[in-house]
Amino acid sequence: MPRTEADVALLTESRYTAGSAPAGDWYLANILREDELLATALGELGLTARRVDWADPRVDWSRFQVALFRTTWDYFDRPAEFAHWVARVAGETRLCNRRELIEWNRDKHYLDALRSQGLPVVPSRYLERGSRLELGELWRETGGPETGGRETGGRELVVKPCVSGAARHTYRITPETAPAVQPLLEELLRGEALICQPFQANILTAGEDTLVVLGGRFSHAVKKRPKPGDFRVQDDHGGTVEEWVPSAGQVELAERAVAACPFPPVYGRVDLVRDNEGAWAIMELELIEPELWLRNHPPAARQLAQAVVEWLAR
Numbered sequence: 001m002p003r004t005e006a007d008v009a010l011l012t013e014s015r016y017t018a019g020s021a022p023a024g025d026w027y028l029a030n031i032l033r034e035d036e037l038l039a040t041a042l043g044e045l046g047l048t049a050r051r052v053d054w055a056d057p058r059v060d061w062s063r064f065q066v067a068l069f070r071t072t073w074d075y076f077d078r079p080a081e082f083a084h085w086v087a088r089v090a091g092e093t094r095l096c097n098r099r100e101l102i103e104w105n106r107d108k109h110y111l112d113a114l115r116s117q118g119l120p121v122v123p124s125r126y127l128e129r130g131s132r133l134e135l136g137e138l139w140r141e142t143g144g145p146e147t148g149g150r151e152t153g154g155r156e157l158v159v160k161p162c163v164s165g166a167a168r169h170t171y172r173i174t175p176e177t178a179p180a181v182q183p184l185l186e187e188l189l190r191g192e193a194l195i196c197q198p199f200q201a202n203i204l205t206a207g208e209d210t211l212v213v214l215g216g217r218f219s220h221a222v223k224k225r226p227k228p229g230d231f232r233v234q235d236d237h238g239g240t241v242e243e244w245v246p247s248a249g250q251v252e253l254a255e256r257a258v259a260a261c262p263f264p265p266v267y268g269r270v271d272l273v274r275d276n277e278g279a280w281a282i283m284e285l286e287l288i289e290p291e292l293w294l295r296n297h298p299p300a301a302r303q304l305a306q307a308v309v310e311w312l313a314r
Contacts, residue, residue, distance in 0.1 A: 005050065005060070005063040005064060006048040006049055006050040006063075006064060007042070007047040007048045007049065007064065007065045007066070008039075008042055008047050008048070008049040008050075008064065008065065008066055008067075008068055008308070009049075009050060009051075009052040009059075009061070009064040009066070009067040009068065009093075010035050010038065010039065010049050010050065010051045010052065010068055010070050011052060011053075011054045011067055011068060011069045011070055011071070011072050011289075012031070012035075012051050012052065012053060012054070012070060012071045012072065013053055013054060013055065013071065013072050013073060013074045013075075014053050014055065014056075014074075015073075015074070016028060016031050016071050016073075017051065017053050018032075019032075020032070027235075027236075030295060031071050033294075033295045034070070034291075034292065034293075034294045034295055034301075035049075035051055035070060035071075037294045037295065037298055037301035038070075038294060038301045038304060038305060039051075040301070041301040041302045041304070041305035041306075042305045042308065042309075044302070044305070045305050045306065045309050046309075047065075047305070047308070047309065051070075052064075052067075054067075054069075054072050054075075054082075054085065055074075055078075055081070055085065060092075061089045061092040061093045062092045062093060064093050065093065065094065065312060066093060066094040066095070066096050066308070066312060067089060067093050067094070067095050067096065068096045068308065069095070069096070069097065069102070069288055069289045070289060071289060071291075072288070072289045073289060075106070075288070075289070076106075076161075076163050076164050079106070079163045079192075082106075083103075083106075086099055086102055086103065087099070094312070096266050096267075096308060096311065097263075097265050097266055097267065097268075097287050097288070098263055100262060100263055101261060101262070101263050101265055101287050102287070102288055104261070104262055104287075105261075105285065105286070105287040105288055106163055106288060107162050107163055107193075108124070108162040108163070108164070108195045108284075109126060109162060109193075109195075110285065111124050111195075111282070111285075112124065112126070113260075113262075114257060114260055114282060114285065117260045119253075119256065119257055119260060119282060120253070120275075120279060120280060120281045120282060121281060121282045122197050122198070122200060122273065122275060122281045122282065122283055123197060123198060124195050124196070124197050125138060125195070125196045125197075126162065126193060126194070126195055126196075127159075127189060127193060127194040127195075127196060128193050129189060129190070129191065129192055129193045130189065130190065131189060133182065133185055133186050133189055133194075135157070135173065135178045135181075135182055135185075138157060138159075138196050155174060155175060156172060156173065156174050156198070156199035156201075157172075157173045157196055157197065157198060157199060158170065158171065158172050158173070158196070158197050158198075158199050158231075159171050159173060159181075159185055159194055159195070159196045159197075160194065160195060161188060161192050161193070161194055161195075162192065162193040162194060162195050163192060163193075169184075169188060171184070171185070172199055172231050198276060199231070200273045200274070200275055200276060200281075200283070201276060202273060202274040202275070202276070202278075203226065203231055203273055204226065204231060206273075206274055207223050207224050207225035207226070208223070208224045208225075208271050208272070208273050208283060209221060209222075209223055209224075209244055209246060209250060209271070209272045209273070210222050210223070210224055210244075210269055210270070210271050210272075210293075211246055211250060211251065211254035211269070211270045211272065212267075212268075212269050212290075212292050212293065212297075212300060213254055213255060213258045213265075213267070213268045213269070213270060214266070214267050214268075214300060214303045214304045214307050215266065215267075215303065215304075215306065215307030215310065215311075216255065216258060216259065216264060216265075217255070217303075218246075218251045218254060218255055219297065219300045219303050219304075220243075220293070220296065220297035220300055221243075221244045221245065221246045221250075222241050222242065222243060222244050222293050222296055223241070223242050223243075223244035224239055224240070224241050225239060225240050225242075226238075226239050227239060227240070241293065241296070243296055243297075246272075249280065250272055250280060253270070253272065253280055253282070254270035254272070257270050257282055257285055258270065258285070261285075261287065265287050266304075266307050266308060266311045267287075267290070267292065267304055267307065268285060268286065268287045268290070269284075269285075269286040269287075269290035269291075269292065270282060270284075270285055270286075271283040271284040271285075271286070292304070
């Protein structure tokens with residue numbers, strides 16, 4: 001048996017290991033198309049690639065040069081298992097992005113680290129696991145009714161787990177809905193930390209601008225918009241995606257956010273919004289398994305592959 005199974009393990013999860021998508025399954029078709037683009041680009045640079053379920057216990061990770069996170073979109077549902085897996089596999093092969101970045105970025109406390117470096121971040125208040133929840137206090141601390149009416153987002157909050165993705169347990173809360181939501185949040189707090197932010201009302205009309213940064217350089221962007229009546233921009237929840245040409249200021253901010261990471265990421269995604277004062281602010285910095293929309297901009301697959309090759313050579 002050869003020592004190397006493939007040079008690059010393209011990490012996915014058990015729901016997406018199929019080699020082809022059934023008719024009408026646009027979600028899996030998008031995943032497979034993106035991995036195909038990346039695998040082809042890696043092959044042109046001399047690296048073989050294979051899609052692998054990160055949680056498959058049969059995998060010998062030492063037979064890969066690198067494990068590249070792509071669609072491990074269940075890690076936030078299995079945080080303890082994922083953390084143990086990262087620690088173990090980091091001793092068997094290289095992780096991309098590197099282990100330290102994965103551990104730093106998996107918890108939304110990283111936003112506070114960006115803010116401390118002078119980057120504009122959506123204001124955030126953290127509720128640590130096991131702490132007491134009082135929504136009235138949160139309104140006062142994160143910008144409550146005193147900061148503006150509902151049309152500015154001032155009377156609404158968004159609360160979600162610090163380890164989360166795909167809008168998992170993400171609640172948009174008004175004073176009127178708070179009594180019904182509070183018990184749900186209290187139950188979550190027994191097992192995990194939460195992050196609370198003022199709702200950014202511009203998302204409803206202008207959406208969220210997502211900038212992809214590969215090898216430290218801006219590659220391409222998309223605009224994500226929620227479906228009517230919702231605030232979640234993910235396509236899982238009916239959101240739409242369109243190509244977008246960002247401003248020079250957005251590009252500068254995205255590259256600056258990636259440069260502020262504790263180690264240089266090979267790839268990253270920066271989600272920007274117009275905050276309630278009209279300035280650009282960082283909503284998320286995704287370094288673990290961001291959707292990169294390579295299918296919207298196929299040349300980016302080559303840019304990412306080249307960044308991986310250069311990273312492996314260092």
